[in-house]
Amino acid sequence: MKRQSSHFGSLVLIIALLAVLTVTVMMFGAHLGLWEPIVGFGYIRNYMNPIAYTVVTLGAMSFAYQLFSSNGVGIIKSFIALLIGLGLLAPMIYEKMHPSKQYPLIHDITTDTVNPPQFITLNDNRPGAKNSLVYGGSKVADQQHLAYSDIVPIYVSKSAREAFQQALNVGQSMGWEIVSQDAQKLRFEATARTPVYQFADDIVVVVTALKGTTRIDIRSVSRVGLGDKGVNADRIREFIQFF
Incomplete structure (x- = not known):
């Protein structure tokens, strides 16, 4: 045996x-x-x-x-x-x-829910996209405010051009694929992918010169799925930490 x-x-x-x-x-x-x-x-x-x-x-x-x-x-x-x-x-x-946290069924997160940054280069024809880049309005904004109240605009004391360059550098350091950038209009668009499944999320960053300060806004949108399990909010939080 x-x-x-x-x-x-x-x-x-x-x-x-x-x-x-x-x-x-x-x-x-x-x-x-x-x-x-x-x-x-x-x-x-x-x-x-x-x-x-x-x-x-x-x-x-x-x-x-x-x-x-x-x-x-x-x-x-x-x-x-x-x-x-x-x-x-x-x-x-x-x-x-350890049941996972319940996230709202939204996939479009931004620091400005009143006047969210708009995409110009990226559009609804981007590869594999099922979700539109048209913002969902107050319904999405209300859900975001309840779930991610900490997602707010970034204010820095740097000049707008310096802030734009820093934002661009941060995006590149986070592994985003920069799709377009405009140093004159102080904006850029990019695509980020989740590490395992490679889900694509599209990002637009807009820098605005204000009196005595500079404002940076970012928006991150998933190409597929009703919800994103907090991925876009986490990405924005990580971006904010660099300022």
Whole structure:
């Protein structure tokens, strides 16, 4: 019994490793140009947990069988497979134990909800866009004020040109793709992508010279999705911290 083959344990371990590879491809497929970000996100949402449950089940069955067979090598392989399955289930388990914050179903966040910065270069024909760049008005503004009351205009003591250059540098340091910039009109537009699924969000920054001060406004809009789970607000908060 102790010397018997651990083929079953090997098979289960291979399945577990293939599951990890599959999940990795689903998550980062957009990086590889395999599909649009929303497709990879959909794959993860629909298939990750079933894959994880399958690996956990096979790992547990194999582990029990190898224990019964007193197969040391098979026990190790099965245990590793079981751990991999539990690792794939970890996000779901964590979510159950620590429910995520509820965010409003808005995806257009700006420091100026009265006169939000307008896009000129980027438009509704941008690749993969399902959402319009037309601001949603008071309905969106009211929800933003309730959820993100800290998102307000930036005021600096620098000249408008200095503030514009600093804002441009900050955007570049945050990894944004600068789509257009106008040093005369003190504005630029850019696109940022989320690190895993590569969702694209479009950004416009406008600098305004005022009496004795300079105002910087920023707007960040998701291309797809009703809500953004706070991503645009977090991006704006990070931008603000540099001033």
